[in-house]
Amino acid sequence: MAYKPQYYPGNTSVAKNRRKHMADDVEKMRDISDEDLTAILGHRAPGSDYPSTHPPLAEMGEPDCPVREVVEPTPGAAAGDRIRYAQFSDSMYNAPSVPYWRSYHAAINFRGVDPGTLSGRQVNEMRERDLEEYTKRQAETEMTDWGLAGLRGCTVHGHSLRLQEDGVMFDMLDRRRLEGGVIVMDKDQVGVPIDRKVNLGKPMTEAEAAKRTTFYRVDNVAFRSDKEVIEWTQRIWELRTKYGFQPKA
Amino acid sequence: MVRTAKVTDKLKQVKIFPQRLLQPETAEKLLNELDQVKGVIRMLISGKNLPRKITCGPGTGKDVNHPDRIIIHVSGCAFELHVIVGEVLVEVEDESAVEELRKACERALPFPFEMKRGYFIKTKPTLTDFGKYGFKSRTDETINLEDERMLGLVDPHAKLETNICMVKAEENP
Secondary structure: OOOOOOOOOOOOHHHHHHHHHHOOOOOEOOOOOHHHHHHHHOOOOOOOOOOEOOOOHHHHOOOOOHHHHHOOOOHHHHHOEOEEEEEEEEOOOOOOOOHHHHHHHHHHHOOOOEEEEOOOEEEEEEEHHHHHHHHHHHHHEOOOOOOOEEEOOOOOOOOOOOOEOOOOOOOOOOOEEEEOOEEEEEEOOOOOEEEEEEEOOOOOOHHHHHHHOOOOOOOOOOHHHOHHHHHHHHHHHHHHHHHHOOOOO | OOOOOOOOOOOEEEEEEEOOEEOHHHHHHHHHHHHOOOOEEEEEEEEEEOOOEOOOOOOOOOEOOOOOOOEEEEOOEEEEOOEEEEEEEEEEOOOHHHHHHHHHHHHHOOOOEEEEEEOOOOOOOOHHHHHHHOEOOOOOOOEOOOOHHHOOOOOOOOOHHHHOOOOOHHHOO
């Protein structure tokens, strides 16, 4: 039988969703075209060539190295793309992804990633074409509800704020908003206007967001309601503490 | 708001904390309802800033044009919202007005809200205020401010004129 890793303990819906995110077993919910995605990322003009920071690896004449022979470069690295970033903010009001789970998803399922996790946002640096592939995966699937999350390169404020009256997470730079029942974005991730209105689809209802979220909340699925998670969290904490304890210090 | 009320130690302050951040229309409705309550001395709205321009990142200097940054009218006085309203602090003359405030909120807000009583806006000048306004004279060491209700309503570095709205000021001497 093939080995099937189990990434996260627990039997609650939140624990199951966390496992799904880590295993990249997520449902696709919307289509965002490559050009639209490039536009909202804002790193290059849609349709233009990828700027490069070095020649393609095949032309560079790499040194003789067993590790380089074993590890196949990602498409972005092979082409010499620049390192670019994408940053998501997620509302604590039942957004589908906890920032840490975006990092886990990126680090487990993609190569050449440099994820950075903060309390309310997650930034990921990759080669440009790899980054677009990764961002598209997160943006099109149930990992992102565009009403409760946002692509925000700067001025990320919103994670811990109450929602607006229309149920959308606050965005100080008004990059994306609810229009006619769908979320539209007409600025890139740093707030610079773009030449199109990108349709990001319908936001989730409150009930659906509560079902798909990876956030533990006392008013939805409480962290302490999952005994297996508590047990493993305490076990790891105990082992870390013992491992880190040095009597000589 | 009444201008004849005196600042005394018996004042009550209430924080109105809605479950959602208010759209300008709801904020306008709420403030107008609160303004109709007898005994309201002053109100302070606060929330998250709606900047006119982007202040950081590669887009610095570009206009934001946030749709919630609009002019609202409260009791005939127009002012531009600089924040998305998250809470309203209200100071009233006495306890009897608090229940009326609750009824006003129930009329204006389509979702739940919390009301907390406490001390949210300062009523006595502090060192910072004396630094900004100074003494009245060499012999009178009270603060050089015509109306002490201004205290605590704006940041010490902000300008009074652009941040305070005097409602019905012309009706009173």
